[in-house]
Amino acid sequence: MPTIREVAARAGVSPATVSRVMKGEVPVNAETRARVEAAISALGYAPNAFARSLASNRLGGVGLVISHLAGPFMGRVMMTLEATLRQANVSLLVASGGGEAEREQEAVDFLINRRCDGLIVHADALADETLSALAATTPLVVFNRRVAEIEAHCIYLDxxxxxxxxxxxxxxxxxxxxxxxxxxxxxxxxxxxxxxxxxxxxxxxxxxxxxxxxxxxxxxxxxxxxxxxxxxxxxxxxxxxxxxxxxxxxxxxxxxxxxxxxxxxxxxxxxxxxxxxxxxxxxxxxxxAPLEEMAQDAAERLLMLVAGDALPPAMSFTPTLIERETVAPPKV
Amino acid sequence: MPTIREVAARAGVSPATVSRVMKGEVPVNAETRARVEAAISALGYAPNAFARSLASNRLGGVGLVISHLAGPFMGRVMMTLEATLRQANVSLLVASGGGEAEREQEAVDFLINRRCDGLIVHADALADETLSALAATTPLVVFNRRVAEIEAHCIYLDxxxxxxxxxxxxxxxxxxxxxxxxxxxxxxxxxxxxxxxxxxxxxxxxxxxxxxxxxxxxxxxxxxxxxxxxxxxxxxxxxxxxxxxxxxxxxxxxxxxxxxxxxxxxxxxxxxxxxxxxxxxxxxxxxxAPLEEMAQDAAERLLMLVAGDALPPAMSFTPTLIERETVAPPKV
DNA sequence: GGCCATCATGAAACCGGTTTCATGATGACA
DNA sequence: TGTCATCATGAAACCGGTTTCATGATGGCC
Incomplete structure (x- = not known):
């Protein structure tokens, strides 16, 4: 597993320059950049996620706290969340709380300790105040629930x-x-x-x-x-x-x-x-309920928060009626 | 967020000693230990996961690759996996592959790049050889599938x-x-x-x-x-x-x-x-199918692999018949 | 009393990136 | 031509743990 210093040596530059090329935001001389990129692909260099996290103090991943993993629609929600986050190269850590306030709090702490960049919380048992307090310290999105003080952080169905x-x-x-x-x-x-x-x-x-x-x-x-x-x-x-x-x-x-x-x-x-x-x-x-849209919105809002952007105004999702066979006019 | 050095200073010891107290395996003088523990709880110290990972080269988490997150029984499987792993203080990263070989490989790479300590793979599309090659480089457990060359790594139903x-x-x-x-x-x-x-x-x-x-x-x-x-x-x-x-x-x-x-x-x-x-x-x-037992076995086997222990012999799980109402003798 | 093994502990190197700050080169402008 | 801003780059500090190695203290044994 090559390190940034090996890449730097091969390209004849300093590690700092390699780092700059990797993130691509700071301007680097075109010819230097080409040399570095050549070295990177020659060595098959991939940055060490730990070192990167330590230095930048960001995990590059978000946590999902979920009451009931086996619930009827978590699969659909997680599928969309995962796909949206992975596109942004953000990984998803999962912890479950089983619907008990104490275990849900444990799950939150567990993920906070892992230094997640943000949290998506789908929890029944945690109190509103706990959630709004949490939102003050961590990028937070609340799924399937409305907490008035942090309305724009909430994705919920009407x-x-x-x-x-x-x-x-x-x-x-x-x-x-x-x-x-x-x-x-x-x-x-x-x-x-x-x-x-x-x-x-x-x-x-x-x-x-x-x-x-x-x-x-x-x-x-x-x-x-x-x-x-x-x-x-x-x-x-x-x-x-x-x-x-x-x-x-x-x-x-x-x-x-x-x-x-x-x-x-x-x-x-x-x-x-x-x-x-x-x-x-x-x-x-x-x-x-349009779960997939809701999940996508949740992931996108969280990514904004993590990036430090302002949130768009809160919006509730509208359910629709599906007519099937269990409804008929009453007998007279 | 206090660091190990602050704890060390407060307890009047070196960071090394605090580190030793934290993992609890190396012997430390009882009185010193008490002082360190007092400092830890007084400061509310929790070790920085990034630094720990970087130094020890272990994430403290495992990855789960799953074909169909929204599949009919993933909820039950994930619930048990998550609970078993969290008891061991191991976090769970999730990536999905949607049943296409290419995207499943991407999911594996994604998690490998995150330096997961091990992988649980529940994938339809990846080839047997890919999996057994992967098992050679990473602690690996294969869920709901039998790959002959790495039989003890496989959790499967008969x-x-x-x-x-x-x-x-x-x-x-x-x-x-x-x-x-x-x-x-x-x-x-x-x-x-x-x-x-x-x-x-x-x-x-x-x-x-x-x-x-x-x-x-x-x-x-x-x-x-x-x-x-x-x-x-x-x-x-x-x-x-x-x-x-x-x-x-x-x-x-x-x-x-x-x-x-x-x-x-x-x-x-x-x-x-x-x-x-x-x-x-x-x-x-x-x-x-006894999914919960299977999931628990999967988590336990992976933890063994991560710890470097030998695996117990492979074992397939036995399904049972549930008799309900769709079967009757044929009409004569 | 002297020697050596044992034990607890500290100093410092190390993991591999990011980021700040300094520097030298280049060019614009008066 | 001299001065100053701009730009690309490198050196080195830094993030916060873990781990190795050295050291000093203790005690057992001859």
Whole structure:
């Protein structure tokens, strides 16, 4: 593995000049540059990443903190992040936190200790203040979450809009008794979706019935349990908005077991447009998020921050409704 | 950010001693150690990762090369890898190759240039020789693939066994005309599954009919197309072994469209036990791989290699059959 | 008491880049 | 022709650890 000094010796220049040629920003005499470049390719020189990092105090890589690596859409997000970052010759370090605040903080510390140039954080459990404090010390982008004080650092979906779209779709089909199986309401995404549900009902002049709103945890089982609770209450529900596709799937499992026909007796809308939702029978109507665009924006914003550039204004991403087979007009 | 020299000054020792206390392997006088430790915690000292890497020529991190980050089970694999590695205080760098040999090679080079201490490679497109050559220069573990020359470096599923289990299950139910929708046969996993199919048929004294074997590419659409082709051939097929769950799902979609009842008219077995397979209707019988155990073994083997230890003998992981609703005895 | 092995420790070299500062060359301008 | 700005380049300091080698202290043994 040749060093910069060997290259310099071969080209008959000093290491400093080789360094200047490598980064290409400072002007170097054309003929000197050619000699150096020849030496570089002759020796197959590649700069030592450690030495470079030590001297410049930059890693050339960013960290990704993620709550649930095995979550339904992390693959799509990571794929785009990785591709965008690698194009900029920036590497991606991954640490996971499993949705517990303490372990997420550990993950952050782990990456900070590695001297990452910046951080992309996709964490449920960390507090808003922790994140905005972090943003003050490190280039930071927050994924799938909005923290007001650092809005331009946040890449998030307009969940209120998504909840609204789902509910409005059911209203337009004629439903008037619409229940809502939410995610954990201390999480912003779940709360936003519920707010959209309320707004849609409000626009139709319908007062929300709290007995029709059941909090779950975004996991399948809670969809099943929530639906059980809902049925037990004996309300005249004709449609359900689920917190996400997993919960919708859980609900569908229960409904099938109880012999309740979807969508004939009960309509259902999910959220997230997971791969699976297209395959279940009947296929699940749901809300789609432009994850790839969001991930690309996240990577680009982080690169700007790392470069010291100012961020463009904050922007939320808009979800869209995917109509499939779980929604039909209510029976009269 | 305090340096080792500041700690040394405060503790009244030399930087060398602080360094020795930090790694804890060389004996240090108990009282000196206590003083140094006090200084470390008083200053909140954390060693600079760059300097450490430069001096010791080790990154303290390993690279993961992955063909398809968004693939159906990468989440589960990465989760376990990350957790196991982080326990050893080793960070994880990720690069993806998208299933093209050239880009996978680029990903490998990218990580090698970052001076990773080792590499976990989960790549379809790279050649066996490339991998065994790489193993000679870098601590290397190959995931989900067997390369004979570096067998102990490989973590793989016994796909032949999986194919056998799927086929035998159908045979035991009384099926005698079993088709096979395979993945791309140049890939080892697809070829292994097909070999298991052949072995099971052989044990039952049935000669395989090449018209019943259709090659696809592990993606849903190829399941649909394969099934179309199969039906068009008008063979007396009563059951199908699919290359993976995605292909099985594609086949189910087509069968539903054609009004062919699963499992009454046609039985179906998938492979991979994706989250989705439990939710489709009827739920998909499939083959389960112990991915978490495999990932943990991969991480542990890599850590051994990095530490310079010898590897334990190679071991393949055994898949299991998950019986659900897509298999029934053939109609008489 | 003298000699040698053992042990803890410090001084300094080293890893391989980047960056600052000094220098010599070149050319413009009066 | 003399002076000063400009430019390309080199020397050397620097980043912050690790590691080698030397040294001084301690103690066991004859």
């Amino acid at each position: 969940n209120e809009c998504g909840g609204y779209l789902a509910t409005r779709h059911l209203l337009e089909q004629g439903h008037r008794h619409i229940a809502c199986l939410t995610g954990p309401l201390k999480q912003q995404d779940a709360a936003g979706r519920l707010a959209g549900y309320h707004r849609a009902l409000g626009e139709w002049g319908i007062e929300a019935d709290t007995r029709m709103i059941i909090e779950g945890d975004f996991v399948e089982g809670s969809g099943e349990r929530g639906m059980t609770t809902l049925l037990a209450r004996g309300l005249p529900v004709t449609a359900v908005v689920a917190g996400n596709d997993d919960m919708a799937l859980g609900a569908m499992t229960l409904l099938r077991a109880r012999g309740i026909a979807v969508p004939q007796t009960l309509s259902l809308v999910g959220y997230d447009n997971e791969a699976c939702s297209r395959h279940v029978v009947p296929s699940l109507s749901t809300i789609h | 796909n032949e066994c999986g194919g056998y289990l799927a086929t035998r299950h159908l045979l035991e139910q009384g099926h005698r005309h079993i088709a096979c929708l395979t993945g791309p046969l140049k890939q080892q996993d697809a070829a292994g599954r097909l070999a298991g199919y052949h072995r099971a048929l052989g044990e039952w004294g049935i000669e395989a009919d090449t018209r019943m074997i259709i090659e696809g590419d592990f993606v849903e659409g190829s399941g649909e197309r394969g099934m179309t082709t199969l039906l068009a051939r008008g063979l007396p097929v009563t059951a199908v072994v699919a290359g993976n769950d995605d292909m099985a799902l594609g086949a189910m979609t087509l069968l539903r469209a054609r009004g062919i009842a699963v499992p009454q008219t046609l039985s179906l077995v998938g492979y991979d036990n994706e989250a989705c397979s439990r939710h489709v209707v009827p739920s998909l019988s499939t083959i389960h």
